[in-house]
Amino acid sequence: MNFQEIFNQKPETEASAPGRVNLLGEHTDYNDGFVLPTAIPQRTTVQLGFSKDRQHHFYSVEFNDRASFFDSDRAPKGFGSYIFGCIKLLQEEGYKIPTLNVFVTSSVPIGSGLSSSAALEVATLKAVRSLLNLPLDDVRIAQIGQQAEIQYAGLNCGIMDQMASSLADTNSMLFLDTRSLERRVVPFPAGAEILVIDSGETHKLAAGSGYNQRRAECESAAQMLGVKALRDITDPQAVEVLPEPLRRRSRHVVTEDNRVLEAVQSVSAKRFGELMNASHASQRDDYEVSVPAVDALAAILQEIPGVFGARLTGGGFGGACVALIESGKADAIASVAIERYHRAGYKGRILVPNPVIA
Ligand code: GLA
DSSP: OOHHHHHSSOOSEEEEEEEEEESSOOSOGGGTOEEOEEEEEEEEEEEEEEOSSSSEEEEETTTTEEEEEOTTSOOOSTHHHHHHHHHHHHHHTTOOOOOEEEEEEEOSOTTSSSOHHHHHHHHHHHHHHHHHTOOOOHHHHHHHHHHHHHHHHOOOOOSHHHHHHHHOOTTSEEEEETTTOOEEEEOOOTTEEEEEEEOSOOOOOSTTSHHHHHHHHHHHHHHHHTSSSGGGOOOGGGGGGSOTTHHHHHHHHHHHHHHHHHHTTTOOHHHHHHHHHHHHHHIIIIIOOOOHHHHHHHHHHHHSTTEEEEEEESSOSSOEEEEEEETTOHHHHHHHHHHHHHHTTOOOEEEESSOOOO
8 A cells, every 4th residue: 555545646745763772771761861772774654745625634554544533633542643643742832734644654563662653753743844844853853752652642751762763873872861862872882783572572551551650650759869850869779768669660760870871881792781681680670560571581582692681672561672792693693582482482573683674
C-alpha cells in the first residue's frame, strides 16, 4: 500500500525519525538525570497531504488500519492517538493546522523498548513542520512529542526518547542532561559496537503499568529528601534514610546517574560493559522493572566471550537487551545468544545490527 492508493493523491511531503536504544541511564530522565541513547537504523516515515474534507485521515501500513477524525473528536486509541496528539498540541501552540492525510510506515519494532512511539511522534511533527514551514527546532519537536505521549498515550514519560529520535544518529551516543537539555555527541568505546536482542516479551508501559508508579515513587522520594529531583542526590548513601521501596528505587536512580557520568569519561569498552552489567542488576533488584525472560537473556549475553556488558534497555516490564560487544563479532555472538536463549525456553530475535530497513 502507498499514499496514492490510500488517499488518491500524491503526498506533499514526508519526514522520518529513528527508534532509539539506550546504552545507559534508565529511568533517570524523569528524575532530571543523565541518559546515553543512540539511534537505531529502523525508522518511521510519515507522509502528508491535505485532506479534501473536514476530517484528518490516518493510515498505518504496519497496523493495516485507517481512522478518520474531526478536530473536535475525542482522542482516539492506538497508533492514531500519537498523531492526533501531535496535531492537537501544535494547534494549542497557536499553529493553524489544516485537516491532513497521514500515511505511516515503520520498521521500528513495537513493544520492544526501542521507542516506536517517539519515532512516530517525531516523524509526524517533522513532517508537519516541513509541510507548513513551522518555526520549530528539533528540541522543540522533542518536547511536543513528549507532551503527546504524556497527554494522549497516558505515559508519564521523560524526554529521552523524543530527544534521541529527534537528534541522535546511529554512529555515536547522545549524552543528554535531561534537566538543562545540554547534550554532547559521544563516540562508542574503542573497538566496540552494539547488539540488540528482543526478549520476545512485549512491554506495555502506558496507563496502569508500573512505569507511572515508579515515577510517582521517585517524586515522593525526592520530596522526602528535600530536593527538586533525584538528580540532585549524588551520594548513594543519602537515600538510606528512606523507607522501602523508595530507598531501592532512589538507589537505582542515583547510582545510574553516576554510571552514565562515568561512562562518558572515555572509559574502555571493558569498563563501559561493567557499568552496563551493574545497571542491569540495579534495574532488576532495586528498580524492579525487569522480567524473568529479560534477566535470562541479559545473563546469557553477559557470559559470552566478546560481550563487554549487557542490560535491559528502555522502559522495562519486557522489551529488549542491549549489549556492548567486540566490533565485528555481532553475527557470531548473536547466534550463540539466540541459540542459548531458545534452549532456555524463550523466543528472541535480533533487532540490531541486522534489521529489516523499511
Ligand atoms: C521509556 C520512557 C523514557 C524513559 C525510559 C526509561 O522509554 O519513554 O522517557 O523514562 O522509559 O529510561
